[in-house]
Amino acid sequence: MPNTQTIPFRKSGVSQTRTAQTVKRLAMYREKATHDAKGKVIKQRYHSSTPESDGKIVGNRKYFANTRIASQSDLERMREAVAKARDPNTFLLRDKRLPTSLITEQEECQVKIEQVEPFGLTFGPKSQRRKAKIAFQADEIVKEATKLQNEYNIDNDINIQQAIDKKTAFDPRMIRGQTHRVYSEIYKVIDSSDVLVYVLDARDPENTLSKSIEKYLLQAENQHRHLIYVLNKVDLVPTWATKSWILKLQKQHPTIAFCATAKKAFGKAEIISVFRQFSLLHKERPNISIGFLGFPNVGKSSVINAIIGKQVCNVAPIPGETKVWQYVNLTKKIFLIDAPGVVFPDKTADENADDLRILLQGVIRTEYVEYPEKLVPSILKKVQKLHVLKTYQIRNYEDEEDLLEQLAYKWGRILKGGDADKRSVARKLFEDFVRGKLPHFVAAYQKGEIDAFKRSLEEQKNKWNRASDSELILFKNQQKLKAAGQAFEYEENDEMKQFADDKLDRIEEKGAEKSDSEDSLQEFESDDLDGAFEPEAFEMPKKRVKASEVDVDVNVQHKKAKMAYKTGIQRATRINKTRKRDLLRAAASGVVDEKDLNLVIKEKKLRSRKDRQGGAKGGKTGDQFYAEAKAKKEILKKITGKRM
Structure with missing residues (x-):
């Protein structure tokens, strides 16, 4: 910054100095042009008399004379200016037609056919090109045409095959996003x-x-x-x-x-x-x-x-x-x-059927479907007619054409001349189908599968009637029939639900009398039970009693539960839900054999409540629990005559 004391015409004793902005502005006036290493002007100085070139030439009639020409350096500067003007980040407000051929480098034209067919191999004594056989006589032309017509096969026609491939080709909009x-x-x-x-x-x-x-x-x-x-x-x-x-x-x-x-x-x-x-x-x-x-x-x-x-x-x-x-x-x-959604084509299915399946799943946007009216018959097959009438508030329709026409007049979608715009209505129908406005679904099992399952159930029923009680109880515990009843609304499912485990346990707790014989079986392991019911202590009859005769000896569940037991699964349910004292009575009388009894007791022991095992809601302490268990062992010891 210059010294204020050396500036002429400045009064002495004045303390005012130039501001920083003023100093920068004066320095800008004094700055010079910036050059690169080759001497090319990169930036002109401020208020330069020589403006930057914008790629345009000032019109002058002397350009058409021989006394004034443009040097290569001038053309190079013009090329750079034009390249800068073509920058996509710059905008040219007013453009004029310029002789750009003067500054554009011309590409060399090369005949590519010379690389494929050289002149020496095409013409002359060493030519290898086949000459075309041209028929100049009318008879020869007719003969050649007749020969071609007889040899023509539509299956081998390339043009027809290309047309068929174009029609059956996969719509490019169908694979949008499947890159x-x-x-x-x-x-x-x-x-x-x-x-x-x-x-x-x-x-x-x-x-x-x-x-x-x-x-x-x-x-x-x-x-x-x-x-x-x-x-x-x-x-x-x-x-x-x-x-x-x-x-x-x-x-x-x-x-x-x-x-x-x-x-x-x-x-x-x-x-x-x-x-x-x-x-x-x-x-x-x-x-x-x-x-x-x-x-x-x-x-x-x-x-x-x-x-x-x-x-x-x-x-x-x-x-x-x-x-x-x-x-x-x-x-x-x-x-x-x-992740983005992707559709993998089904190679085993028909191509057209696969395309229709993809469209009806809503994979393609509705506006991309070119002919949506072709999808209406498939939509009406999946949606019940009652749902269509209720959704669109119409009385009736004969076919898909009648439906599209009624909806077009109802929604006011009319073309020129009063015709119905069926395409836009079909697109709206397709959109409602995809978005769930038209209710539809596919059942898990078809009618043939359901019939086959019912036949298998009948076969199982006949087999269960001849099965033993242990086999029936095992099948009941696996709950296969219960799951099948939920899927196919099996007619006996409602009866089986009446014997749900929780409900029957509550009924048994309220109505059962507390006795030693009732709770004695849940305190011991299966080995103890095997010893408790050996044939030496109880003479087990070899002859099995029919299920219809069990009603006399076995009290089933509760007096209010009166049902007719006919099938084997109901018989298994009855035995599985029988009270423990009734099981003892049945075992003593020979109604239930040893194998079935042990299986039922083991199942009941797994489902026994914790409050019966002492120290819980029952109010029993640990000492009382083990004292009662010891007393029950002594009772069984007297009955069986063996050491427990």
């Missing part, structure tokens, strides 16, 4: 996950299940990964349909019913409990990752949001909202991975 990038995202999720949750649509779980994923998980490197099914959108189907699908899918992998709603999610506690069990199963790991897979638009992101309790993944009622995989923390040890 190599999305497929790689899916396999990244699988390789990064310890547990895989496959989200299925409860309306049609079988068609939203990918067999390719299950086949990939069966490989050796994926044997350690766990797979569970989640039936989403269970609020759109009846309860019995959900139960039947769960019973069917549980044979393959664990299945959980889920409904991802905004307020309260159904099945949230169950699925979190399963995740915690998997976390405890892998205690050696600091954390586990759980990946969510499934078709597009089945609700993978909605399930994650419902589990977390807030929106952490973007959701939309259209497929393809999730583009890349995303990590979400459920707890410190459990991570959830959201």
Whole structure:
């Protein structure tokens, strides 16, 4: 900064100095142009008389004379200015036609045919090109045409085959999102996950299940990964349909019913409990990752949001909202991975049927479907007519054309000339079908499977009538018939529910009399019972008594429970729920053999309540409990004559 005392015309004794802004402005006036190492001007000085070139040439008539030309350096500067003007970050407000051919380098033209067919091999004595046979006579032309017509085969026509392939080709919109990038995202999720949750649509779980994923998980490197099914959108189907699908899918992998709603999610506690069990199963790991897979638009992101309790993944009622995989923390040890939906084609199914299946699952957006009216017959086959009439408030329709026409006039979708816009109505119908406005679902078992199962039940009934009591009780304990009754609404299921374990235990506790013979059997092991009922002490008759004669000796459950026992499973239920003192009486009289009695007592001992074992609600202390047990042993010792 210059000294204020050396500045001329400045009064002495004045303390005012120049501000920093003034000093910078004066320094800007004095700055010079900036050059590079080659002497090229990079930045002009302030208020330079030579403006920067903008790639345009000032018009002058002397350019067309021979006395003035542009040097190569001028053209080089013009090329750089034009390249800068073509920068996408700059905008040219007013453009004029310029002779850019003067500054644009021309590419050398090269005839590529000379590389394929050199001149020496095409013309001259060494030519190898075949000459075309041209018929100059009319008879020869007709003869050649007749020959071609006779030899023509439509199956070998390339043009027709190309046209057929074009019609039957997979719609490119159908594979939108199915690129190599999305497929790689899916396999990244699988390789990064310890547990895989496959989200299925409860309306049609079988068609939203990918067999390719299950086949990939069966490989050796994926044997350690766990797979569970989640039936989403269970609020759109009846309860019995959900139960039947769960019973069917549980044979393959664990299945959980889920409904991802905004307020309260159904099945949230169950699925979190399963995740915690998997976390405890892998205690050696600091954390586990759980990946969510499934078709597009089945609700993978909605399930994650419902589990977390807030929106952490973007959701939309259209497929393809999730583009890349995303990590979400459920707890410190459990991570959830959201993956984009991918559809793997079914190689075993027909191509057209597979395309229709993909469309009806809502994998493709409705606006991408070119001819939605072709899907209406398939939609009407899946939706009952009553539901269509109730949803759209119409009286009746004959076929799909009549339905589209009625809805078009009702909604005011009319084309020019008064014709109904059936295409837009069909697109709206397809959208309502996908989003659940039109109720529909697929049953877990078809009619033929149900008939075959009923026939097998009849065969089992006949077999049970001839079976022993021990076999029937074992089958009853496995609860196979109970599960089958829930799935197919078996007619005897209601009768079996009357003999539920909890209800019968309460009835027995209220109505049973306290006696030594009633509680004596639950205090000893099976070895003691084998010794208590040996043939030496009790003469067991070899002849078995029929089930109809047991009613005389065995008091069944409660007096209010009056039912007709005809089948073997009912007989097993009756014996299994009989009071203990009645079992003693039956064993003494020879109605029940030793094997059946031991099996029933063992089952009853497993189901005995803790309050009967002392120190609980019964008011018995430990000393009283063991004193009573000792007294009961002494009673059995006197009866059997053996040392217990």
